[in-house]
Amino acid sequence: MVWTIDFRDKRPIYEQIVSGIEDEIINGLISPDEPLPSVRSLATDLSINPNTIQKAYRQLEADGYTYSVPGRGSFVKNTEGVREMKKKEVLRDLTDLIRRARELGVTEDEIKEAIKGDNGK
Secondary structure (H helix, E strand, C coil): CCCCCCCCCCCCHHHHHHHHHHHHHHCCCCCCCCECCCHHHHHHHHCCCHHHHHHHHHHHHHCCCEEEECCCEEEECCCCCHHHHHHHHHHHHHHHHHHHHHHCCCCHHHHHHHHHCCCCC
16 A cells, blocks of 8 residues: 655645545455554655544545544445445536536537547647
8 A cells, every 4th residue: 555645736635545545445456354554654654644644544434435443443344336336426427517518518529529538639
């Protein structure tokens, strides 16, 4: 597990940590019941305040990605189905974006070109 912090990123540091860990969980790079690094060790590795790590870990637990065991640390939950849930969420967001684009007069061909990644480059 190697997470990096981009200090130019507009997101708060704890959100970057949450995002990095979520991505690894969703992509199966961290297995269920696998422990996350201790707050202190991760804070040292990333050279950031332990309170920031603690905030990220609390958010991961609130979002249902991890669970904590007092005195032992944070562990990855069995998140079977999370990838499918995230996929549906992205498709829902995409549908909303396409609807908004149509309302602004974006043509079907322009939408198709944007989806192909061929948006005028």
